[in-house]
Amino acid sequence: MPSIKGNDIHKVVVACDAGMGSSVMLASTLRRQLSRHSVTVEHTPVNDIPADADVVVTHVGLADRARASAPDKVIVPIRVFLGDPAINTIIMAVQYGGDLHG
């Protein structure tokens, strides 16, 4: 299972199917939450995860596709698009360092 140190997280990608709705909303919230840190947040289709992504956030229903598309990346699956506890693990890792697994 890949892991990454909080200090090495520079780009978080929210991977989605259509890139039209929920993932857009999640990306904008996360961008705001990480605005004090030098971390960029993008949303991209799950089949087109960029090579420079450090962490991939995606709905549990898309996690397998995300893993197939980016096998070496830390994948953080979420169930709800607003206020999922898994999002906090990313924020904590960025803020305080520590390892993020996925």
Next chain:
Amino acid sequence: MAEPASTRPGAGLLDRDAIRLSERAATTDEAIRRCGETLVEVGAVTPAYVEAMLAREQTISTYVGEGVAIPHGTLTAKECVRRDALAVLRFPDGVDWNGNRVLVCVAIAARGDGHVEILSELAQILLDPERARALREATEPDEVLALLSPVRKESTA
């Protein structure tokens, strides 16, 4: 003709005609159909988009919390989108959404990124219990327009 007001990001995406505040639906599918039909009526999408919205919901629920769902189509259905637009449908009696109770749907038709600002604003509204309640209880289109207009508000930043 472009109006000066439309230079604001996100303006023009949500027509007053696309705000329907006393809808009824017995099922999720019926609610999504009402959302899709509204987008068709305002000329934002072709009827095929409605089927894509139903298909999208089968993959992953578009419920985002606070009694709100944001139904939309799939990547392949982008060709059914004539212009980026939103519709807001309120179901005062609630709709069972796979175990969650939905009172408001914000339906999305997007080819470009025009809706990103509004969705970003919607996320902020839903994270603020008071504004989320205002959206769920809105009875006038103006209230919805005021809530969703993506103007930078000086709130607790």
